[in-house]
Amino acid sequence: MSGSNQLRQSVALKRRPDGEPRPDDFEIREDLIPEPAAGEVVTRTLWLSIDPYMRGRLREEQTYAAAIQIGEVMTGETVGEVIASADPRFAVGDVVSGARGWQTHSVSRGDNLLKIDRAAGAPLSAYLGVLGMPGATAYAGVTEIIKPQKGQTIVISAASGAVGSIAGQLAKRAGARVVGIAGGSEKCLWVQDGLGFDDCVDHRSLDLARELKQACPNGIDGYFENVGGAVQAAVFDQLNRHARVAMCGMVSQYNEAVFPPGPNLGFVVGKAVLIQGFIVSDRPARFTEWRALAAPWVADGSLIYREDIIEGLDQAPDALAGILGGRNFGKMLVRVGHDQA
Amino acid sequence: MSGSNQLRQSVALKRRPDGEPRPDDFEIREDLIPEPAAGEVVTRTLWLSIDPYMRGRLREEQTYAAAIQIGEVMTGETVGEVIASADPRFAVGDVVSGARGWQTHSVSRGDNLLKIDRAAGAPLSAYLGVLGMPGATAYAGVTEIIKPQKGQTIVISAASGAVGSIAGQLAKRAGARVVGIAGGSEKCLWVQDGLGFDDCVDHRSLDLARELKQACPNGIDGYFENVGGAVQAAVFDQLNRHARVAMCGMVSQYNEAVFPPGPNLGFVVGKAVLIQGFIVSDRPARFTEWRALAAPWVADGSLIYREDIIEGLDQAPDALAGILGGRNFGKMLVRVGHDQA
Numbered sequence: 001m002s003g004s005n006q007l008r009q010s011v012a013l014k015r016r017p018d019g020e021p022r023p024d025d026f027e028i029r030e031d032l033i034p035e036p037a038a039g040e041v042v043t044r045t046l047w048l049s050i051d052p053y054m055r056g057r058l059r060e061e062q063t064y065a066a067a068i069q070i071g072e073v074m075t076g077e078t079v080g081e082v083i084a085s086a087d088p089r090f091a092v093g094d095v096v097s098g099a100r101g102w103q104t105h106s107v108s109r110g111d112n113l114l115k116i117d118r119a120a121g122a123p124l125s126a127y128l129g130v131l132g133m134p135g136a137t138a139y140a141g142v143t144e145i146i147k148p149q150k151g152q153t154i155v156i157s158a159a160s161g162a163v164g165s166i167a168g169q170l171a172k173r174a175g176a177r178v179v180g181i182a183g184g185s186e187k188c189l190w191v192q193d194g195l196g197f198d199d200c201v202d203h204r205s206l207d208l209a210r211e212l213k214q215a216c217p218n219g220i221d222g223y224f225e226n227v228g229g230a231v232q233a234a235v236f237d238q239l240n241r242h243a244r245v246a247m248c249g250m251v252s253q254y255n256e257a258v259f260p261p262g263p264n265l266g267f268v269v270g271k272a273v274l275i276q277g278f279i280v281s282d283r284p285a286r287f288t289e290w291r292a293l294a295a296p297w298v299a300d301g302s303l304i305y306r307e308d309i310i311e312g313l314d315q316a317p318d319a320l321a322g323i324l325g326g327r328n329f330g331k332m333l334v335r336v337g338h339d340q341a
Numbered sequence: 342m343s344g345s346n347q348l349r350q351s352v353a354l355k356r357r358p359d360g361e362p363r364p365d366d367f368e369i370r371e372d373l374i375p376e377p378a379a380g381e382v383v384t385r386t387l388w389l390s391i392d393p394y395m396r397g398r399l400r401e402e403q404t405y406a407a408a409i410q411i412g413e414v415m416t417g418e419t420v421g422e423v424i425a426s427a428d429p430r431f432a433v434g435d436v437v438s439g440a441r442g443w444q445t446h447s448v449s450r451g452d453n454l455l456k457i458d459r460a461a462g463a464p465l466s467a468y469l470g471v472l473g474m475p476g477a478t479a480y481a482g483v484t485e486i487i488k489p490q491k492g493q494t495i496v497i498s499a500a501s502g503a504v505g506s507i508a509g510q511l512a513k514r515a516g517a518r519v520v521g522i523a524g525g526s527e528k529c530l531w532v533q534d535g536l537g538f539d540d541c542v543d544h545r546s547l548d549l550a551r552e553l554k555q556a557c558p559n560g561i562d563g564y565f566e567n568v569g570g571a572v573q574a575a576v577f578d579q580l581n582r583h584a585r586v587a588m589c590g591m592v593s594q595y596n597e598a599v600f601p602p603g604p605n606l607g608f609v610v611g612k613a614v615l616i617q618g619f620i621v622s623d624r625p626a627r628f629t630e631w632r633a634l635a636a637p638w639v640a641d642g643s644l645i646y647r648e649d650i651i652e653g654l655d656q657a658p659d660a661l662a663g664i665l666g667g668r669n670f671g672k673m674l675v676r677v678g679h680d681q682a
């Protein structure tokens with residue numbers, strides 16, 4: 001059984017952030033590592049995923065999932081090692097994804113967990129990024145909404161991020177011309193040279209619209225939206241007839257108290273555009289489908305991904321602030337515990 | 342042959358309207374009724390359709406179709422009688438739809454014309470409304486985009502108009518709760534009692550949002566958009582998760598020189614909403630499909646429609662101004678010539 005007289009640490013919400021989250025919006029709590037009830041599993045967290053959607057859970061109003069309450073432990077995907085199990089499907093030492101929470105140890109229903117096969121050869125952290133929710137999100141948005149065709153021009157915002165980097169590679173595999181948008185020359189260079197996008201535009205450029213036009217001389221047929229704001233406006237202006245827009249996120253405004261007005265939707269009528277929001281958790285089947293499809297690509301190195309790793313659970317609030325400000329470079333992860341395998 | 346020394350009248354664009362079109366933005370021209378070249382057909386216009394999209398063609402910038410040039414004859418669907426034909430498929434006396442133009446006589450390629458079967462029993466004017474482009478538009482938007490399900494709540498703006506009145510009846514046939522939005526109590530009364538919608542909200546109401554909420558206690562699952570502006574904002578605020586929006590038009594802004602900002606699109610992500618623009622002319626197959634499906638419903642009186650008829654080609658500019666201002670009540674038609682059958 002778990003060392004029930006050992007302590008666990010958790011990060012709880014202390015107050016709702018005003019703008020960018022700060023470390024003192026959160027507090028660290030300690031309690032005893034719990035024992036699992038029947039059907040439950042206790043895991044020691046190895047990796048915690050930090051994702052932009054988390055900012056939405058800090059707002060008072062509910063979005064597609066309930067808001068985190070003051071005093072509640074923050075939610076987040078983890079990869080962890082089983083240290084106690086009251087579910088016969090899981091044994092001590094198994095590594096699993098699906099447990100949730102900014103904490104060193106989690107108690108979960110076994111039904112929510114997926115066993116990770118170490119023999120598959122992918123690093124455990126990949127199950128939170130390229131083989132996890134961000135990868136499955138990219139897969140769902142590209143294949144169900146954008147449906148890129150050979151020769152089309154597809155634009156990906158936050159192109160160096162966990163979702164955008166995979167979305168663009170999938171559009172390339174479909175034969176499209178793929179143009180990324182990212183913040184800063186270092187990220188843009190990696191998007192082109194590392195990921196193999198056809199071009200990348202720096203959204204900090206003084207004339208984003210003009211640079212985007214140069215990169216997309218035939219207009220834009222598909223757009224994977226992660227950013228919103230001025231980037232969205234520049235892309236929407238250059239959409240072709242029957243363009244398809246996958247609305248995955250609008251991270252540029254997540255820290256705003258009041259969301260600014262958006263685009264007049266006349267162009268949606270005149271150009272017969274499709275704009276579709278989606279949430280990958282609505283599509284559990286796509287998740288496992290993606291993991292099976294992409295694991296060999298990760299193993300053979302043909303699907304490129306990048307991680308931005310920060311050490312220690314107490315750094316999680318800073319990591320969240322960082323991704324909202326675009327200061328990460330690759331999938332943001334917190335190493336909470338060390339893998340002793 | 343046609344009376345080639347007889348005159349025809351045409352309405353041409355004199356200058357681009359500033360705001361609401363006025364009669365003196367147009368001018369009436371006379372020329373000789375032309376003779377048809379090989380493959381062409383000359384028709385005498387009986388009915389001219391006036392539709393909101395025409396305002397877009399008066400703008401300098403091209404939308405989905407080329408702008409009307411200064412001095413050019415205005416475009417518009419007609420029903421007419423063949424008076425001369427150099428296409429063996431058409432004989433003098435046939436009645437056809439598909440000829441275009443604000444004019445007493447049109448020359449068309451026979452390929453563009455559809456013969457109307459008088460024996461089908463529908464009034465000829467119906468082929469410009471319920472059995473024409475507006476009906477086919479309603480059909481495409483409801484069946485391809487909104488896809489109403491039994492028990493869902495579907496909202497239709499411009500509900501007493503040529504498109505909205507049919508869209509709502511189609512959603513009712515699919516088993517949905519259908520709520521119209523229309524301007525004024527007379528139209529609302531007809532939408533409920535005449536068309537059989539479950540409820541209708543007056544967009545001139547002082548508190549549109551509250552009245553809409555009362556009419557849609559379970560939120561809104563589908564929206565057929567004809568209007569834009571404040572009506573759009575009120576509906577978007579009350580959309581349910583996975584709501585589907587068919588973007589057919591935004592008539593409230595067609596007279597505006599500069600389009601106002603629109604909705605922040607965060608809700609599209611958070612609620613996984615689909616917003617799709619469409620243009621029925623992209624779907625010629627749906628047009629004939631609809632005509633075959635709906636003609637029996639018109640004949641047996643189960644599909645209700647209403648016409649707003651104005652007499653004489655010279656009244657066409659006023660008729661266009663009227664529909665842009667919501668002063669019509671039902672499908673706007675100009676009787677250009679009398680049917681002598």
